[in-house]
Amino acid sequence: MAAQTENDEDDDVNPFATLLADDEHNEDKVNGCSVIQDGAAKLQKHLVRSINSMIVIRQLPSEGLSFQLWPAATTLVSLLDQYRCEPAKSPLSSTLSVLANDTNHSHLRILELGSGTGIVGIVAAATLGANVIVTDLPHVVPNLQFNADANAGVLASNGGAVSVAPLQWGHAEDVELIGRDFDLILASDVVYHNHLYDPLLQTLRLLLLGSDQKMAFVMAHLRRWKKESAFFKKAKKLFEVDILHTDNPCEGCRVGVIIYRFAGKG
Numbered sequence: 001m002a003a004q005t006e007n008d009e010d011d012d013v014n015p016f017a018t019l020l021a022d023d024e025h026n027e028d029k030v031n032g033c034s035v036i037q038d039g040a041a042k043l044q045k046h047l048v049r050s051i052n053s054m055i056v057i058r059q060l061p062s063e064g065l066s067f068q069l070w071p072a073a074t075t076l077v078s079l080l081d082q083y084r085c086e087p088a089k090s091p092l093s094s095t096l097s098v099l100a101n102d103t104n105h106s107h108l109r110i111l112e113l114g115s116g117t118g119i120v121g122i123v124a125a126a127t128l129g130a131n132v133i134v135t136d137l138p139h140v141v142p143n144l145q146f147n148a149d150a151n152a153g154v155l156a157s158n159g160g161a162v163s164v165a166p167l168q169w170g171h172a173e174d175v176e177l178i179g180r181d182f183d184l185i186l187a188s189d190v191v192y193h194n195h196l197y198d199p200l201l202q203t204l205r206l207l208l209l210g211s212d213q214k215m216a217f218v219m220a221h222l223r224r225w226k227k228e229s230a231f232f233k234k235a236k237k238l239f240e241v242d243i244l245h246t247d248n249p250c251e252g253c254r255v256g257v258i259i260y261r262f263a264g265k266g
């Protein structure tokens with residue numbers, strides 16, 4: 001949730017803008033993105049070509065893995081950008097175009113799980129003009145809110161909106177609070193620790209199989225360990241699992257990021 005300021009004048013100050021203005025001299029280019037180090041915070045500017053806009057994301061690497069941008073997120077961001085430019089040529093086309101036709105709402109409603117920095121949900125909202133809820137563990141929510149607020153202008157000018165909520169996998173009450181009224185669930189790099197496989201599958205089950213609403217789950221995943229096949233084996237018992245896209249492996253990697261789609265069977 002948005003941090004309350006004691007001084008009303010602070011409401012007009014975008015903390016990102018201040019940091020970016022003050023720290024241009026620390027700017028480096030990494031993989032085509034501008035990265036600005038400001039003490040413990042790493043501010044990364046991503047150009048989203050399809051909307052000719054910069055999305056700015058604050059990472060806090062010293063706070064842990066939830067505060068960093070993971071490689072699979074970058075793939076999903078690129079594909080969303082590409083979909084907006086050339087929907088028919090995009091690997092996301094079969095899913096997104098069908099959803100856009102099927103939904104009764106003027107804006108797609110999207111839920112992101114394990115959002116981390118929130119970049120995927122923010123770019124989805126901006127490129128699809130969607131209403132997105134980005135979620136993660138409670139202690140991650142303040143940084144998610146910071147990043148949503150920092151991109152409020154780009155979101156508004158593209159007809160998208162992002163809200164932030166805690167959602168812990170395996171906690172049915174968190175899903176009850178958020179509801180199941182979504183067209184699409186997104187996630188990136190959420191299959192890593194094996195003790196999280198069952199809670200994540202339980203949440204997906206509640207969302208994808210727990211309502212009449214036809215929803216798809218699109219997940220970007222970079223395989224790191226053999227044990228991950230246990231997650232996909234269990235997932236295939238519950239859902240139809242398709243591969244929408246596979247990235248070429250980046251330098252030094254054996255495999256590339258894979259985009260999966262899960263949907264209810266039948």
Ligand SMILES: C[S@@+](CC[C@H](N)C(=O)[O-])C[C@H]1O[C@@H](n2cnc3c(N)ncnc32)[C@H](O)[C@@H]1O
Pocket residue numbers: 065066067068069070071072073113114115116117118135136137140167168169187188189190192196199
């Ligand atoms: C490897 S990070 C990926 C973050 C982001 N999606 C990305 O690709 O940059 C995994 C994310 O899942 C979240 N996570 C881990 N366990 C979770 C749980 N039980 N419930 C909800 N989120 C969880 C973490 O906090 C973290 O943000």
